[in-house]
């Protein structure tokens with residue numbers, strides 16, 4: 001454990017939220033994070049829906065619609081990734097690269113909890129736009 005001088009001076013009597021979170025197993029914490037992000041995206045999509053409806057009434061500017069469509073597509077894409085990650089948690093395959101089967105480092109999962117691929121595979125996929133390409137010598 002790290003030295004907690006700040007915690008000792010302020011509230012050492014009962015566990016802080018940080019201490020509780022640190023005691024949670026990684027997957028449970030990541031799952032909670034995914035659920036939180038999922039809620040955020042669902043709310044964002046609802047807001048975009050409301051805005052789009054209002055914009056359509058107020059103006060005929062098609063660019064507003066296009067911006068909304070792009071934002072909705074992005075939010076839906078993230079939402080799909082979050083749902084897929086939650087599904088992997090349920091199936092017990094979470095934290096394993098969906099392409100090469102190696103374990104994804106916990107640090108990476110903490111930064112991007114919905115990520116389905118390890119760093120090299122993600123990099124590979126961004127280089128080649130054909131996701132069905134077979135693993136071969138590069």
Ligand SMILES: [Zn+2]
Pocket residue numbers: 097098099100101102117118119120121122
């Ligand atoms: Zn991989």
